[in-house]
Amino acid sequence: MKSGSTFLLAARQCEIADLEELARTGELVGAIGRFVHALQRERGLSNGFLASQGSRFGLQREQQLAECMVAEARVRTFFEVLDTDSAHARNGARLFSRVAVVLHALEGLPALREQVGTRAIAAREATAAFSRLIAGLLAVVFEAADSASDPEVSRALVALFHFMQGKELAGQERAHGANLFASGTLAPAGQQQWLHLIEAQQGCFRVFADFSDPEVVRADEASRDRAVGAEVERLRRIGCAGRPGAVDSSLSTEWYQWATCRIDAMRSVEERLALHLRRLCETRIAQARRELRDRRALLEALAREAPCPGADGTAPLGPQLERSVLALVQEQSRRLQAMGDELDAARASLGERKLVERAKGLLMAHRSMTEDEAYKALRQMAMNQNRRIVDVAEAVLSLAEVLPAGR
Amino acid sequence: MKSGSTFLLAARQCEIADLEELARTGELVGAIGRFVHALQRERGLSNGFLASQGSRFGLQREQQLAECMVAEARVRTFFEVLDTDSAHARNGARLFSRVAVVLHALEGLPALREQVGTRAIAAREATAAFSRLIAGLLAVVFEAADSASDPEVSRALVALFHFMQGKELAGQERAHGANLFASGTLAPAGQQQWLHLIEAQQGCFRVFADFSDPEVVRADEASRDRAVGAEVERLRRIGCAGRPGAVDSSLSTEWYQWATCRIDAMRSVEERLALHLRRLCETRIAQARRELRDRRALLEALAREAPCPGADGTAPLGPQLERSVLALVQEQSRRLQAMGDELDAARASLGERKLVERAKGLLMAHRSMTEDEAYKALRQMAMNQNRRIVDVAEAVLSLAEVLPAGR
Numbered sequence: 001m002k003s004g005s006t007f008l009l010a011a012r013q014c015e016i017a018d019l020e021e022l023a024r025t026g027e028l029v030g031a032i033g034r035f036v037h038a039l040q041r042e043r044g045l046s047n048g049f050l051a052s053q054g055s056r057f058g059l060q061r062e063q064q065l066a067e068c069m070v071a072e073a074r075v076r077t078f079f080e081v082l083d084t085d086s087a088h089a090r091n092g093a094r095l096f097s098r099v100a101v102v103l104h105a106l107e108g109l110p111a112l113r114e115q116v117g118t119r120a121i122a123a124r125e126a127t128a129a130f131s132r133l134i135a136g137l138l139a140v141v142f143e144a145a146d147s148a149s150d151p152e153v154s155r156a157l158v159a160l161f162h163f164m165q166g167k168e169l170a171g172q173e174r175a176h177g178a179n180l181f182a183s184g185t186l187a188p189a190g191q192q193q194w195l196h197l198i199e200a201q202q203g204c205f206r207v208f209a210d211f212s213d214p215e216v217v218r219a220d221e222a223s224r225d226r227a228v229g230a231e232v233e234r235l236r237r238i239g240c241a242g243r244p245g246a247v248d249s250s251l252s253t254e255w256y257q258w259a260t261c262r263i264d265a266m267r268s269v270e271e272r273l274a275l276h277l278r279r280l281c282e283t284r285i286a287q288a289r290r291e292l293r294d295r296r297a298l299l300e301a302l303a304r305e306a307p308c309p310g311a312d313g314t315a316p317l318g319p320q321l322e323r324s325v326l327a328l329v330q331e332q333s334r335r336l337q338a339m340g341d342e343l344d345a346a347r348a349s350l351g352e353r354k355l356v357e358r359a360k361g362l363l364m365a366h367r368s369m370t371e372d373e374a375y376k377a378l379r380q381m382a383m384n385q386n387r388r389i390v391d392v393a394e395a396v397l398s399l400a401e402v403l404p405a406g407r
Numbered sequence: 408m409k410s411g412s413t414f415l416l417a418a419r420q421c422e423i424a425d426l427e428e429l430a431r432t433g434e435l436v437g438a439i440g441r442f443v444h445a446l447q448r449e450r451g452l453s454n455g456f457l458a459s460q461g462s463r464f465g466l467q468r469e470q471q472l473a474e475c476m477v478a479e480a481r482v483r484t485f486f487e488v489l490d491t492d493s494a495h496a497r498n499g500a501r502l503f504s505r506v507a508v509v510l511h512a513l514e515g516l517p518a519l520r521e522q523v524g525t526r527a528i529a530a531r532e533a534t535a536a537f538s539r540l541i542a543g544l545l546a547v548v549f550e551a552a553d554s555a556s557d558p559e560v561s562r563a564l565v566a567l568f569h570f571m572q573g574k575e576l577a578g579q580e581r582a583h584g585a586n587l588f589a590s591g592t593l594a595p596a597g598q599q600q601w602l603h604l605i606e607a608q609q610g611c612f613r614v615f616a617d618f619s620d621p622e623v624v625r626a627d628e629a630s631r632d633r634a635v636g637a638e639v640e641r642l643r644r645i646g647c648a649g650r651p652g653a654v655d656s657s658l659s660t661e662w663y664q665w666a667t668c669r670i671d672a673m674r675s676v677e678e679r680l681a682l683h684l685r686r687l688c689e690t691r692i693a694q695a696r697r698e699l700r701d702r703r704a705l706l707e708a709l710a711r712e713a714p715c716p717g718a719d720g721t722a723p724l725g726p727q728l729e730r731s732v733l734a735l736v737q738e739q740s741r742r743l744q745a746m747g748d749e750l751d752a753a754r755a756s757l758g759e760r761k762l763v764e765r766a767k768g769l770l771m772a773h774r775s776m777t778e779d780e781a782y783k784a785l786r787q788m789a790m791n792q793n794r795r796i797v798d799v800a801e802a803v804l805s806l807a808e809v810l811p812a813g814r
C-alpha cells in the first residue's frame with residue numbers, strides 16, 4: 001500500500017520531471033531566438049530588395065537565406081523531439097497547437113522566398129508574411145512561459161519572452177522607419193504609428209527588467225553602445241517628432257543601419273538570457289535531485305527507527321517520529337504554496353497579452369475581421385484615444401459584456 | 408518528419424488525455440465526498456459521546472465507524488491508482504503533496520478513535536483532529552479544481568468544492584451550536600463565532616450557485632425541506648441573535664437533530680453534483696474523441712488530394728487545401744484561447760481561498776503560529792473588525808509588504 005512517504009517522494013519526482021521538461025523547452029526557446037533573429041534580418045533585406053526594385057540587398061538576402069535555413073533546421077529538430085505520442089506533455093494541447101501554426105507557416109516559406117526573388121510580391125505583403133511567422137514563433141515561447149511550473153524558471157521565461165517581443169517590435173520599427181524615410185514624406189499617421197511602436201517596445205522592456213536577473217539587466221545596460229543609442233534617438237526625433245512634410249529620403253539607409261546595430265546588440269543580450277535560463281534549469285534540477293535524495297534517506301531512517309510493524313505490514317511511528325514526518329509533509333505543502341503564489345505573480349505579467357488576444361478574438365468573431373485587421377483596429381483605437389493597446393482591449397471586452405454580439 | 412497536422416492531432420490527443428485524467432479525479436472527488444460525510448457524522452457523535460461523559464451516542468458512534476472504514480477504503484483505492492510512478496501526472500507535485508498530508512492524518516485515526524472510545528481525549532481536541540483530516544481531504548478536491556484543464560469540468564469542480572466546503576462549515580456550525588446550547592449560557596464570543604460560521608457558509612454556497620449547472624441548483628432548491636430550514640433558522644435566531652445569558656440546554660439535542668437533517672439533505676445534493684461531474688467528463692471525452700476522428704479524416708482527405716509529394720516526402724498542398732488546413736489550425740488556436748480564458752475565470756473563484764492560505768502561511772512563518780492558531784487569529788481579527796476573513800487576509804498580506812518580517 002502506498003504511504004504518505006510514497007506520495008511525498010512522488011511529489012518531488014514530479015517537480016524534477018517538470019524541471020527536466022522545462023530545460024528541454026528552454027533549449028527550444030533558445031533555438032527559436034536564433035531563428036527569429038535570422039528571419040528578422042531576412043525580412044529587412046527582402047523589404048529593401050523589393051522596395052528598391054531589386055537593385056539593392058540582392059546578394060545579402062541570398063546569403064541570409066543560408067543562415068535562416070540552418071536556424072530553421074535546428075528549431076525543427078527540437079519540434080521533432082517534442083513528445084507528441086505520449087499525450088502527457090505538460091500544456092501539450094496549447095503548445096502543440098502553437099507549433100502546428102508555425103509548421104504551417106514554414107510550409108509556405110519557400111514559396112514566399114520564390115516570390116520575393118522574382119519580385120512577384122509587394123514589399124508590404126512580404127513583410128507581413130514574415131511578421132506572421134515570427135509572431136507564431138513568439139507564441140510558442142509565450143506558451144512555454146505560461147506553462148512553466150517553477151517560479152524562478154517562469155520568471156526567466158517571462159523576461160526572455162518580453163525581451164524577444166520587444167526586439168521584434170524594434171525590428172518592426174526598423175522597417176517602418178526605413179519605409180517612412182524612403183517615402184520622402186513624413187505623414188502624421190506614419191509618425192503616430194512609429195511612436196506607438198516605441199511605446200510598445202518600452203512596455204516589453206519594462207517587464208523584461210522587472211523579471212530578469214539583476215545581473216543580466218546590468219550586463220545589458222553596460223554593453224549598450226551609447227553612440228548607437230544616440231543615433232537611433234536622433235533619427236527617431238527627426239522621423240517621429242519632426243514637422244510633417246518632406247524629409248531627406250537618404251535618411252532611410254542611415255536609419256536602417258543604426259537600427260540594425262541596435263537590434264544586433266539586443267541579440268547578444270537575448271543569448272545571455274537564454275544561457276541564464278539553461279543554467280537556472282540545471283541548478284534547479286540538481287537542487288531538486290539533491291533534496292529528493294536527502295528526503296528519501298530521512299524517510300528511510302525514520303522507518304527503520306519505527307518501533308514495530310503493525311499487523312497490516314505498515315509501521316506505525318512513535319509520536320516523536322510521527323512529528324518528524326508531519327514536519328516534512330507540512331514543509332512541503334508550504335513550499336508548494338509559496339511556489340504557487342510566486343508563479344501566479346510571474347504569470348500575471350502575461351495577462352496583458354492575453355487581454356489583447358482576447359479582444360482580438362472578439363473582433364475576429366463578431367466583426368468578421370482577420371487577425372491582422374483586428375490588431376490594426378485595436379491599435380488605431382489606441383492611437384486615436386491616446387491610450388495603451390491593453391487599455392483599449394479591456395474597454396472592448398467590457399463593452400462586449402453589456403452589448404449584444406454582432407452589429 | 409512531423410508536420411503541422413501531427414501537432415494538430417497531438418494537441419487534441421493531449422486534450423483527451425487531460426479529460427480522462429479529470430474523469431479519474433472526478434471519481435476520487437466523489438469518494439472523498441462520501442468519506443468526508445461519514446467523518447462529519449463520526450465527529451459529531453464523538454463530540455456528543457465525550458461531552459456526555461460517555462453516557463450517550465456510544466452505540467451510534469460504534470456503528471458509524473463501519474461506514475467510515477468502508478468510505479476510507481474506497482478513497483485509499485483511488486489513491487492507490489494515482490500514477491505516482493510516472494512523474495507525469497498533471498499537477499502531480501501539489502496533488503501528491505496534499506495526498507501525503509491526508510495519508511499521514513489517516514495513520515493517526517485509529518489512535519484517535521481509541522482515545523475517544525476510552526474517553527482519554529477532550530471533546531474539543533477530538534473535534535479539532537477530525538476537522539484537520541477533513542480539511543486535508545477538501546484540500547485534495549481544491550487541487551483537483553485548481554488544476555483542471557477543461558473549463559466546463561473546472562466549473563463543475565469549483566462548484567463541487569465550494570459546496571463541500573460549505574457543507575463542512577455547516578458541520579462545524581452543528582458542533583458549535585450544540586456545544587453552545589449545551590453549556591447552558593449564550594456567551595457573546597460564542598454567538599459571534601456562530602454568526603461567522605453562517606456567513607462563511609453563505610459565501611461558499613454563493614460561489615456554488617454561480618458555478619454550478621442551473622439544473623442542479625434548481626433541483627437543490629426544490630429538494631430542500633422547508634420545515635427543516637425553518638427549524639434551523641428558529642434555533643439560529645435563539646442561539647446567535649438571542650440575548651446573551653442563560654439558555655435552555657435541552658435545545659442542544661434539538662439543534663443537533665435539525666442541523667443533521669439539513670446536512671444529510673446536502674449530502675444528496677453533493678451526490679447529484681458528483682454525478683453531474685462524472686457525466687460531464689464522459690460527454691466531453693466522447694465529444695473530443697469524435698472531433699479527433701473527424702479532424703484526422705479531414706486531414707487525411709486533404710493530404711490525398713494534395714497535388715504531388717515534394718522531394719522530402721512531404722506533400723505541399725495547393726492554395727485551396729492550404730487554406731483549409733490553416734482554417735483548422737486557426738480554429739484550434741482560437742478554441743484553446745477561449746478555453747484558457749474561461750479556465751482563468753473559473754480559477755479566479757479559488758483565489759479567495761489562496762489569499763487566506765497565504766496569510767495563514769505568513770502568520771505561521773513570522774509569528775511562529777500553528778496552522779490552527781493562524782486561522783483563529785485571522786478569524787478573530789475578522790470578527791473584531793466586522794469584516795470578511797478574506798479582506799483581513801488581504802490586509803495582513805499588504806501590511807507584510809511594507810513591514811519588516813518578524814516582530
